[in-house]
Amino acid sequence: xxxxxRCPECGxxxxxxxxxxxxxxxxxxxxxxxxxxxxxxxTYTEEEHLREVAYSQSTGQxxxxxxxxxxxxxxxxxxxxxxxxxxxxxxxxxxYFQRALQLPAFHxxxxxxxxxxxxxxxFITCRQHNWPLTxxxxxSLLYAKQELFxxxxxxxxxxxxxxxxxxxxxxxxxxxxxxxxxxxxxxxIPAPFLEDKxxxxxxxxxxxxxxxxxxLVTGRHPVPVVTAAAFLAWQSLQPRARLxxxxxxxxxxxxxxxxxxxxxxxxxxxxxxxxMASRLAWLRGLRLDKKTVVKHVGDLLQxxxxxxxxxxxxxxxxxxxxxxxxxGSTGQGSPGQGSPSCSLVAQKKDCPLAGKHQREGPLxxxxxxxxxxxxxxxxxxxxxxxxxxxxxDEPISDSEIEQYLRSPEEIRAFRKAKAWS
Amino acid sequence: xxxxFSTGPHLFTPMNPYDxxxxxxxxxxxxxxxxxxxxxFHTDFSSVDLSFLPDVTQDNKDQSLPADGHExxxxxxxxxxxxxxxGVFVDESSFSYSEAPQPPFETSGESSPVTPMTPxxxxxxxxxxxxxxxQLQNIVAxxxxxxxxxxxxxxxxxxxxxxxxxxxAAVIMxxxxxxxxxxxxSSGKMVCTGAKSEEQSRLAARKYARVVxxxxxxxxxxxxxxxxMVGSCDVRFPIRLEGLVLMHQxxxxxxxxxxxxxxxxxxKPRIVLxxxxxxxxxxxxxxxxxxxxxxxxxxxxxxKGFKKPS
Numbered sequence: 001x002x003x004x005x006r007c008p009e010c011g012x013x014x015x016x017x018x019x020x021x022x023x024x025x026x027x028x029x030x031x032x033x034x035x036x037x038x039x040x041x042x043t044y045t046e047e048e049h050l051r052e053v054a055y056s057q058s059t060g061q062x063x064x065x066x067x068x069x070x071x072x073x074x075x076x077x078x079x080x081x082x083x084x085x086x087x088x089x090x091x092x093x094x095x096y097f098q099r100a101l102q103l104p105a106f107h108x109x110x111x112x113x114x115x116x117x118x119x120x121x122x123f124i125t126c127r128q129h130n131w132p133l134t135x136x137x138x139x140s141l142l143y144a145k146q147e148l149f150x151x152x153x154x155x156x157x158x159x160x161x162x163x164x165x166x167x168x169x170x171x172x173x174x175x176x177x178x179x180x181x182x183x184x185x186x187x188x189i190p191a192p193f194l195e196d197k198x199x200x201x202x203x204x205x206x207x208x209x210x211x212x213x214x215x216l217v218t219g220r221h222p223v224p225v226v227t228a229a230a231f232l233a234w235q236s237l238q239p240r241a242r243l244x245x246x247x248x249x250x251x252x253x254x255x256x257x258x259x260x261x262x263x264x265x266x267x268x269x270x271x272x273x274x275x276m277a278s279r280l281a282w283l284r285g286l287r288l289d290k291k292t293v294v295k296h297v298g299d300l301l302q303x304x305x306x307x308x309x310x311x312x313x314x315x316x317x318x319x320x321x322x323x324x325x326x327x328g329s330t331g332q333g334s335p336g337q338g339s340p341s342c343s344l345v346a347q348k349k350d351c352p353l354a355g356k357h358q359r360e361g362p363l364x365x366x367x368x369x370x371x372x373x374x375x376x377x378x379x380x381x382x383x384x385x386x387x388x389x390x391x392x393d394e395p396i397s398d399s400e401i402e403q404y405l406r407s408p409e410e411i412r413a414f415r416k417a418k419a420w421s
Numbered sequence: 422x423x424x425x426f427s428t429g430p431h432l433f434t435p436m437n438p439y440d441x442x443x444x445x446x447x448x449x450x451x452x453x454x455x456x457x458x459x460x461x462f463h464t465d466f467s468s469v470d471l472s473f474l475p476d477v478t479q480d481n482k483d484q485s486l487p488a489d490g491h492e493x494x495x496x497x498x499x500x501x502x503x504x505x506x507x508g509v510f511v512d513e514s515s516f517s518y519s520e521a522p523q524p525p526f527e528t529s530g531e532s533s534p535v536t537p538m539t540p541x542x543x544x545x546x547x548x549x550x551x552x553x554x555x556q557l558q559n560i561v562a563x564x565x566x567x568x569x570x571x572x573x574x575x576x577x578x579x580x581x582x583x584x585x586x587x588x589x590a591a592v593i594m595x596x597x598x599x600x601x602x603x604x605x606x607s608s609g610k611m612v613c614t615g616a617k618s619e620e621q622s623r624l625a626a627r628k629y630a631r632v633v634x635x636x637x638x639x640x641x642x643x644x645x646x647x648x649x650m651v652g653s654c655d656v657r658f659p660i661r662l663e664g665l666v667l668m669h670q671x672x673x674x675x676x677x678x679x680x681x682x683x684x685x686x687x688x689k690p691r692i693v694l695x696x697x698x699x700x701x702x703x704x705x706x707x708x709x710x711x712x713x714x715x716x717x718x719x720x721x722x723x724x725k726g727f728k729k730p731s
Contacts, residue, residue: 134678135676135678135679150679154674163670163671164674166667215659215698218659218661218663219682220677221677367659370697371659371699371700390618390621390624392621392622392623392624392627393624393627394624396624396627396628400628401628401632401635403580404581404594404596405580405632405635406578406579406580410580411577411578415577
């Protein structure tokens with residue numbers, strides 16, 4: 001009954017809560033002045049009597065969705081618009097998001113993660129429709145750390161039980177190249193550097209397929225491979241003008257970021273191409289190096305199936321490749337196990353040109369680079385006999401334990417040194 | 422990888438009637454698909470269905486039985502004999518076959534060829550085992566010292582301890598032999614990591630408990646339990662991860678943008694394998710050594726299927 005405040009008109013403290021037409025009112029008992037209506041309500045919805053009721057509220061649409069969910073859905077829709085995705089993608093992504101947010105795993109995560117969750121839903125939708133969207137792109141759009149994105153992506157995939165097909169490299173080539181600014185004449189692109197889009201795409205695809213056959217793509221980030229392949233393709237289409245152009249400048253010209261691994265991928269690609277060139281009849285006489293082989297990429301790609309088979313030793317690969325083949329020693333460097341044809345080829349290839357050109361020497365096997373250049377690491381030895389006799393219940397000597405305890409002098413010194421003790 | 426496994430479909434293992442003691446009927450379906458076995462023959466002699474025989478009444482017993490029944494009986498015996506010759510031993514309720522089981526029954530007159538069955542043999546003997554044994558690299562175990570501990574005290578009195586309460590609420594202690602690390606919490610619970618075998622892990626945990634005892638706490642050694650075992654090995658040939666993820670999509674996760682290896686979540690046994698392009702395989706999530714070995718024997722034939730023969 002008693003309420004706070006005084007009546008503004010007569011100053012009396014006798015305020016009474018009264019209901020007029022089922023609406024609460026705070027009325028002064030002495031002068032009858034109405035101080036407030038609906039002041040003493042306790043529920044949010046009743047206070048809305050003072051405001052206009054919006055359509056979405058009266059139909060209860062938004063009431064069912066929490067603010068967090070609404071914000072998240074808006075974010076997902078914005079992302080889809082920015083990426084120019086079809087509307088079907090938007091609906092799928094929103095439904096994933098709604099499902100995910102209800103799960104206990106995602107209900108109470110930080111706001112940052114909830115934003116990432118929206119991005120993950122969009123990413124998964126794109127991948128399911130084979131729309132080549134990379135994680136890097138989504139992360140940059142959301143200003144997110146990739147590790148955090150990775151964690152949210154993996155847990156989302158697990159919680160919702162979604163199957164996410166692998167990123168198709170062919171589609172990625174097309175979309176990545178369309179972001180290159182080499183196809184339209186513009187102020188900062190001189191004429192010799194312009195290129196026809198279809199030709200560039202076709203040749204880049206060829207190089208990417210070659211890389212994939214040669215184990216350069218498995219386990220590696222896809223975008224640097226595509227960048228390096230695009231660079232090689234672009235150079236090879238007009239070698240005279242473009243050979244002297246470095247990769248970094250090319251990316252700047254095209255208006256694209258240069259991912260750090262692209263240099264390594266380029267090196268590996270060139271090595272593969274050089275190996276193949278040594279098997280092509282009309283190129284064998286020429287002494288090609290990393291620069292000059294680019295001129296012949298077209299030919300090499302045309303015959304790549306044949307050349308890959310001839311240029312590289314295809315054994316069962318039962319043993320580790322120790323990378324000692326570049327010495328050019330015939331027969332000796334070739335791996336012991338495996339096809340005899342390999343060592344025969346090695347012996348037949350008596351290198352007429354001394355020294356440098358080991359391409360005619362023993363063939364290097366077609367293996368992933370991590371097997372060709374293994375990082376030397378001491379393998380821990382297998383458990384010895386004495387270890388295997390361990391039971392776990394051996395007696396433990398006191399002296400052994402005492403070596404781990406501090407002596408009293410040490411403790412005193414330590415106590416003095418440290419503030420806490 | 423301490424997560425739950427989604428209830429995905431079982432890893433496909435060939436039906437193995439040996440250890441499941443299946444009633445004959447289920448395997449019979451396979452057989453009938455293979456060799457068009459007449460339905461009235463049951464492979465269980467104790468409930469042989471002789472409905473094909475004419476009704477044996479006292480009247481025609483003398484007449485028909487010698488004629489039909491006897492023949493049938495003979496053939497039944499004959500086929501039984503043939504069965505026994507072929508090494509099919511029929512028990513009350515279970516079967517045990519030799520390596521190449523032959524059709525259990527042959528109908529009269531019909532000489533069905535001895536068609537080798539689809540070998541329903543356990544995985545390990547269907548193909549020879551890989552000959553590669555995964556090596557254990559790390560074992561994580563927990564033990565309860567069953568007394569409250571004063572971590573500051575421990576950090577002060579022990580040489581091999583580090584304690585940074587602002588960063589982590591436990592003392593990190595290390596011993597040299599076996600080379601391991603332990604996290605000791607004030608509740609008295611301890612986690613011991615880094616050992617390369619179960620016995621080493623137990624010995625190391627006991628040593629840590631001894632250190633704590635020597636520091637003046639009434640530490641016990643209760644509930645020693647190995648929580649996780651990690652093993653690794655090398656199949657010695659490169660693996661096409663893109664192909665593997667296509668074939669085993671429900672179990673594999675291959676995201677080169679995130680991690681260079683393929684994450685394979687095997688359902689039976691419940692182990693997570695990290696498979697790399699170089700052929701190296703890491704197995705984790707095991708509570709027992711046999712799970713690691715079993716998981717590797719399961720994955721090896723799958724990986725061999727991806728070896729490029731060319």
